[in-house]
Amino acid sequence: MRLSRREFSRLAALGVAAGMVPEGMARGLAQVAGSSQQPKVGYCVIGLGRIADHFMRGVKGSSTSTITGLVSGHREKAERIAAQYGVPKSSIYSYEEMDRMRENKAIDAVYVALPNSMHAEYTIRSAKAGKHVLCEKPMSTSVKDAKAMIAACDAAKVLLMIAYRLHYEPTTRRAIKLVQGGVVGQVQSIVSANGFNERAGEWRLDKKLAGGGPLMDVGIYCLNAMRYLTGEEPAKFTGYVSTIDKDGRFDSVEENTSWTMQFPSGIEATCTTTYGAQMPGVYKVFGSKGWLEVDNFGYDGLRLTAEYRGDAGPVKLDELNTEKDPEQFVRQVDHFSGCVRTGRTPDTAGEEGLRDMEYMQDIYRSAGVVALV
């Protein structure tokens, strides 16, 4: 069963979807969807890189949210984007002056789309300015920073959501529902990979900005997937990091990380990530009755395949999600805006981000690397 965002919102509003989606989420969306007269939640985008572009296009496609401010070090670029999204020039801030957004009533929330090491500072400053915070993953570059971000948002009584967009994406939700619903039987093992060839000069290769190598940026998808698929928190970690290419790209961060995890139920997971290979994102769940795979952690084109022994005989699934980017960002921002309107805690609150930070620290530690402290 697959629903468009509009059908989903409608069902949520009617309360019919309560069994399909977390009740709170259905409630939040229902409130948003059922109140077209309610003003949109206004977002100030901090950092105008590639991911911010996806986000802003998503907001444009959303009926719940709107772009009302920009923070950038490049005034000219910011003015161009402001014109595109109808943001007044007076709502463009430099990094230094962004605390002034406190006075800007059109800004309800911020979207932090900066390099990882800047997430903490800009989340905390935004919270102090009284704005709700949607922050990109990884949440921070240290466990300490992640805790400080949660504390700052709590103290300011603003919401904090980490932008784990796949939690709001239909193929992912369907995979979770199928796996936890037992269609592949008792899960024994899950494997996952996600990586790419990073180009020299990218900020991700600078440990001061990124906090670590591919684990932080793309491996985190594997880690998080293992958690949402099992519904468990991992109990044990062991892993390795390595750097093979001596071409200057990996003087600061490691090139590869691979690890094995065990969950309390006994489910085992193996994951691998890289900045040095073409490694399309994927996870595959192996259970007593069959397997289920989702191909790609990207912005669109997710494909779910499965083969299992159903009650009435063998079942084969092959489902391509044909929604196009930026639909995932629409769903994500709709969720957070619903939370902002209703005051409910986002499905992927700061605590979700903090857990991944702690687990990534565990993986690094097991590999003999001191990181993310």
Add this chain to the structure above:
Amino acid sequence: MRLSRREFSRLAALGVAAGMVPEGMARGLAQVAGSSQQPKVGYCVIGLGRIADHFMRGVKGSSTSTITGLVSGHREKAERIAAQYGVPKSSIYSYEEMDRMRENKAIDAVYVALPNSMHAEYTIRSAKAGKHVLCEKPMSTSVKDAKAMIAACDAAKVLLMIAYRLHYEPTTRRAIKLVQGGVVGQVQSIVSANGFNERAGEWRLDKKLAGGGPLMDVGIYCLNAMRYLTGEEPAKFTGYVSTIDKDGRFDSVEENTSWTMQFPSGIEATCTTTYGAQMPGVYKVFGSKGWLEVDNFGYDGLRLTAEYRGDAGPVKLDELNTEKDPEQFVRQVDHFSGCVRTGRTPDTAGEEGLRDMEYMQDIYRSAGVVALV
């Protein structure tokens, strides 16, 4: 490029294939293929289970080998099979009396197809009877036994080959050639899985016979693949074992094993194996220019797919090996018979099996299990 066994033997005989296959193997096969008048190598099959059936059908399809003896605890079954393969009743032995095969000139070699824990005893007894030994994997249930098997065969001046049939299988050989030839660029990471739902009552679930759980029987394919794909010996191991299903099947051996390895070059590998899930065999190699996957470690139907950046643009491969079982067993026995005829060391000699035993011991140790000592 794919060759039938006959084309391959012909090329080997002509010396043309020297660049495609290890020179020694080409030589061995050339000698066999080029001498159709030479008597076939006679094999005595020890243990008449499922794998022995594949082997015997393979020998029947081979021009180099023939079945000349059987060792079984079931006389009636053995007589039925003997009739099928033209083995005289006088060449059927019980386990107790099999040492008498020393006098049987029609038996050049044995094929040990017994449960794992019996490999050592029957390999050593066969060596003492002056017969070359082709022994199924895993070589043994302890490192100590594996060493004793090598020593016994050395002392008796007979050859010992471990039946790693995929080393002689075209899709596997092509994958190795492509990966080591660099088509996917610098390899960073390899993932592999292999497992199945084992039925209650099978000897594989009895640690006394099997030595361990799925790692010994099916996980060994992942382990061995990582070695033949990289051409390296792994430097580090960490892993976990777990048992989830409390249905009595896993009172003796563990249900799941997952592990991460690192090779001296820095290549990382993650593997998972199970007796509690449908887990089709697979490995996928991730390199700087693309990826290569081989689907299935089975007796036929191996499929190689790959996507990489070639010199002249993007390349996509999708190659299904249409050879049918027992062709892999033909290739395997042809190799060993060539070695028997020429005295050369098999590509997968006892030392190859010993290494996997040592590595499996390392994996178990890292998981806190004392095994295979």
